[in-house]
Amino acid sequence: MTPPASGKASAVDTLGGGPRRRRPRVGRRGRAAPLPLLVPALIGLVFLVLPLVALLIRAPWHSMPDLLTSTEVWQALRLSLVCATAATAVSLVLGVPLAWLLARVEFPGRGLVRALVTLPLVLPPVVGGVALLMALGRNGVVGKWLDSWFGVTLPFTTTGVVIAEAFVAMPFLVISVEGTLRAADPRYEEAATTLGASRFTAFRRVTLPLIAPGIAAGAVLAWARALGEFGATITFAGNFPGRTQTMPLAVYLALQNDPEAAIALSLVLLAVSIAVLAGLRDRWMTTR
Secondary structure, rough: OOOOOOOOOOOOHHHHOOHHHHOOOOOOOOOOOOOHHHHHHHHHHHHHHHHHHHHOOOOOOOHHHHHHHHHHHHHHHHHHHHHHHHHHHHHHHHHHHHHHHHHOOOOOOOOHHHHHHHHHHHHOOOHHHHHHHHHHHOOOOOHHHHHHOOOOOOOOHHHHHHHHHHHHHHHHHHHHHHHHHHHHHHHHHHHHHHHOOOHHHHHHHHHHHOOHHHHHHHHHHHHHHHOOOOOOHHHHOOOOOOOOOOOHHHHHHHHHHHHHHHHHHHHHHHHHHHHHHHHHHHHHHOOO
């Protein structure tokens, strides 16, 4: 039997009557964008980037060190970081089980529950703050009992900031984790329960490691959303320096009295947001 001319030809190719022709790969990066799509895309890019560029152009770079080293700025920054982290922790403790319930358990009204969970995404934050006051204020539906029974007052406190931020940030985590759970294969959990593990043990030992990237991505998004929250915070927790005044509230207050300080604070929030989104994209949102 005469050996094939090329030593790289496989046995399948030889039995099939010779080397098979491979389809040429079409490079995606080399395709030219059509003009009707390119023009609005560029306009949209300019629309989104221009305000950020203007912020950099108008920034008082010469007085930036003095503005950023003031006591008020560091108080607001520290409070923002602490409250955003605490709100993210609350979102993790409550949001991950809620996402699992929506993704894995069939029950009547699940669509309505999902709509209510995602409602804070489209609800104006100020309306969310008013709703929190009606629920947890001193005369609220639940708040009056907290005040009379335990002496606990939540509005206009640092705890109120955490609650307001968790209210608007938790839906981001729930959506991310629920999507990851729906994409994960439930047969791993079923196999664990078949081998004798309880459903909670299967969730803790099998499901959590499987959906860890989705949880991490949702936590980062929730943290970034909590860091930038304004409307619900100022409505439910007020604007008291050192106690409830976060960075967005400090920017709003400085804009009325000292525009340069407002720009400096805005740049700090911009830098933090860019760092968070860059890290999120590199670790959990990169497509291959």
